[in-house]
Amino acid sequence: MANLKLHNINKYYGAYHAVRDVSFDIPAGEFVVLVGASGCGKSTLLRAIAGLEEISGGDMTLRGTSITRLAPRDRNVAMVFQSYALYPYLSVRENIAFGLRARKTPDAEINTQVAWAAEVLDISDYLDRYPRELSGGQRQRVAIGRAIVRDADLYLFDEPLSNLDAKLRDGMREEIKKLHEKLGKTFIYVTHDQIEAMTLAQRIILLKDGQIEQVGPPLDLFERPRNAYVAAFLGSPPMNFIEVNVSAGSVILPDGQALPGCAMPDGIYTWGIRPEHFTADEQGPLLAKLDVIQPTGARSYGTFYIAGNHMMAELDAHAANHGQTHLSVAMDRTLFFDPATGEAIP
Amino acid sequence: MIRWDRGWRLYLRVALALGITLVFVFPVYWLAMISVKSPDEIYAYPPVWFPSEFRFSSYVTLFRDGDAWAVWNSLITAGVSTVLAMAIGTTAAYSIVRFRTGGENLAIWIISQRMIPPICVAFPIFLLFVSWQWIDTRFGLILLYTAFNVPYVTWMMRGYIQDIPLELEHSALVDGLSRWAVLRKVVLPMARAGLFATAVFTFIFAWNDFLFALVLTKSEAVTYTVKVTGYFGSQSTFWSKIGAMSMLGVLPMMFVVATMQRFIVRGMSLGAVKG
Ligand SMILES: Nc1ncnc2c1ncn2[C@@H]1O[C@H](COP(=O)(O)OP(=O)(O)O)[C@@H](O)[C@H]1O
Numbered sequence: 001m002a003n004l005k006l007h008n009i010n011k012y013y014g015a016y017h018a019v020r021d022v023s024f025d026i027p028a029g030e031f032v033v034l035v036g037a038s039g040c041g042k043s044t045l046l047r048a049i050a051g052l053e054e055i056s057g058g059d060m061t062l063r064g065t066s067i068t069r070l071a072p073r074d075r076n077v078a079m080v081f082q083s084y085a086l087y088p089y090l091s092v093r094e095n096i097a098f099g100l101r102a103r104k105t106p107d108a109e110i111n112t113q114v115a116w117a118a119e120v121l122d123i124s125d126y127l128d129r130y131p132r133e134l135s136g137g138q139r140q141r142v143a144i145g146r147a148i149v150r151d152a153d154l155y156l157f158d159e160p161l162s163n164l165d166a167k168l169r170d171g172m173r174e175e176i177k178k179l180h181e182k183l184g185k186t187f188i189y190v191t192h193d194q195i196e197a198m199t200l201a202q203r204i205i206l207l208k209d210g211q212i213e214q215v216g217p218p219l220d221l222f223e224r225p226r227n228a229y230v231a232a233f234l235g236s237p238p239m240n241f242i243e244v245n246v247s248a249g250s251v252i253l254p255d256g257q258a259l260p261g262c263a264m265p266d267g268i269y270t271w272g273i274r275p276e277h278f279t280a281d282e283q284g285p286l287l288a289k290l291d292v293i294q295p296t297g298a299r300s301y302g303t304f305y306i307a308g309n310h311m312m313a314e315l316d317a318h319a320a321n322h323g324q325t326h327l328s329v330a331m332d333r334t335l336f337f338d339p340a341t342g343e344a345i346p
Numbered sequence: 347m348i349r350w351d352r353g354w355r356l357y358l359r360v361a362l363a364l365g366i367t368l369v370f371v372f373p374v375y376w377l378a379m380i381s382v383k384s385p386d387e388i389y390a391y392p393p394v395w396f397p398s399e400f401r402f403s404s405y406v407t408l409f410r411d412g413d414a415w416a417v418w419n420s421l422i423t424a425g426v427s428t429v430l431a432m433a434i435g436t437t438a439a440y441s442i443v444r445f446r447t448g449g450e451n452l453a454i455w456i457i458s459q460r461m462i463p464p465i466c467v468a469f470p471i472f473l474l475f476v477s478w479q480w481i482d483t484r485f486g487l488i489l490l491y492t493a494f495n496v497p498y499v500t501w502m503m504r505g506y507i508q509d510i511p512l513e514l515e516h517s518a519l520v521d522g523l524s525r526w527a528v529l530r531k532v533v534l535p536m537a538r539a540g541l542f543a544t545a546v547f548t549f550i551f552a553w554n555d556f557l558f559a560l561v562l563t564k565s566e567a568v569t570y571t572v573k574v575t576g577y578f579g580s581q582s583t584f585w586s587k588i589g590a591m592s593m594l595g596v597l598p599m600m601f602v603v604a605t606m607q608r609f610i611v612r613g614m615s616l617g618a619v620k621g
């Protein structure tokens with residue numbers, strides 16, 4: 001059962017084509033993350049779904065009825081904004097109750113709903129305060145509370161965590177995931193942060209320049225990216241790319257080193273190796289001259305150059321820089337791309 | 347941070363502020379004293395700084411003869427035109443900011459209307475009022491003041507509304523409000539300081555108007571500014587009545603400014619930051 005269906009959505013800002021032929025279906029109850037670099041049109045698309053942005057072409061249906069031409073208030077969606085968008089002149093309680101009052105909900109019901117949301121988000125003690133008296137994290141909770149008290153068909157989140165510091169962000173991420181499990185509602189969550197996308201999504205929709213690059217479960221996109229852009233976008237530190245020549249089952253690197261065990265047909269490829277595909281190994285076929293080592297505590301990352309190409313390998317936490325290091329490569333996990341188009345070659 | 351409010355600097359600043367205040371308050375004080383002095387004291391030389399006795403007979407006369415009616419006229423025309431101009435101007439400003447009504451230039455054109463020297467249009471308006479039989483009606487004055495103040499209100503409110511984060515309005519729209527409800531429940535509360543400051547200046551403009559009131563009223567709709575001038579006679583000048591009438595004109599303004607002071611200061615500084 002598709003809850004939200006987008007069909008060929010287009011949006012122009014003047015001559016600028018911000019959203020290009022975007023189509024997707026979201027089943028009821030799914031947690032979908034729209035992810036992409038800054039300026040790729042995520043917010044525009046989300047605002048279009050909410051009815052805040054007039055679209056230039058296409059059609060949207062929610063629960064089987066077209067909402068393309070409906071005013072925002074007739075779409076029954078709830079939205080959490082990046083800046084929280086709390087009303088400074090209203091108490092936390094009234095901020096949360098705002099949407100219910102707008103819809104003429106009886107007072108008794110407002111009270112129970114607000115109390116419930118405050119309980120869920122752990123802000124019951126702040127209900128009589130004003131937004132300016134809250135910390136960033138608390139404001140964020142109020143903003144989420146304002147959305148979840150509403151019985152909406154669709155919950156939209158536009159980078160809700162991007163204004164929080166890293167530690168708070170990890171905590172809230174977990175809570176948002178729990179919240180989704182508790183509510184069982186359809187969530188569309190926008191972020192530019194690939195970690196948020198990977199950890200939260202049941203399905204990721206990856207956008208680039210207003211266009212969908214790939215849709216699928218996070219691990220599918222991570223392991224089987226359609227092209228080099230998707231491969232580079234997901235994963236941190238990002239995938240290494242290098243132009244190689246495959247010949248008789250060996251990958252020939254530009255500096256002449258040959259790595260055996262490749263199943264690709266002969267030819268020239270862009271080779272994609274994630275840092276974790278490398279292992280320090282005395283017997284390893286790849287000789288790398290380590291440049292710097294960056295420990296993160298759990299793992300360390302060593303950088304080296306192959307014929308001028310910057311590469312990064314994940315090493316043991318205590319890896320030391322001995323200059324020349326032998327590495328082995330998990331050949332079957334690495335990816336090959338068409339050097340001209342960037343398309344993945346299976 | 348340099349502390350300017352310590353030691354002799356503090357005294358200097360307070361003394362300076364007091365001096366300046368004194369200069370500006372003195373005429374008001376003098377006016378107030380004239381209104382309660384006896385005729386002898388008014389003309390006495392050297393001047394009498396403080397009357398021997400407060401005589402309120404001029405005030406009594408003003409109310410008994412119905413002259414105080416002119417202050418009521420001023421209150422009604424300034425008050426109603428302020429409310430109208432605020433309503434129209436704020437709505438127009440919202441439309442210009444959010445829907446780019448009139449493109450880039452409408453806002454500039456609107457404020458340019460305010461630059462017209464009133465005397466240029468006084469005569470055409472007089473003829474218009476004669477043919478529409480609006481001469482000497484409060485209705486006519488109200489419409490005129492409204493028309494003159496709408497550009498100012500639109501211009502000022504445009505600045506304040508531009509400062510309201512768009513997401514606040516978006517959030518309200520998604521939460522179920524109509525545009526008009528957003529204007530009422532989000533825009534007005536957010537622009538409150540600016541709204542009050544603008545309203546005060548709008549009110550002052552209408553309250554201070556002399557030119558149009560002089561040209562367009564005779565007796566029924568005369569405002570206090572015009573009425574005061576009637577006490578300057580070729581034979582005799584009724585200083586005491588002038589003083590009393592002026593006080594009636596000054597007091598409402600003092601009241602307005604005193605109660606709105608907080609908003610006026612905040613509203614003006616908001617506008618100043620905008621540039
Ligand atoms: N109101 C607007 N007018 C003109 N261009 C806009 C407007 N809003 C967004 N854009 C442009 O559209 C593109 C997508 O914006 P946005 O959806 O906000 O990106 P994202 O949320 O993915 O960072 C950007 O290049 C941005 O500059």
Ligand SMILES: [Mg+2]
Nearest residue numbers: 042043044159
């Ligand atoms: Mg955005």
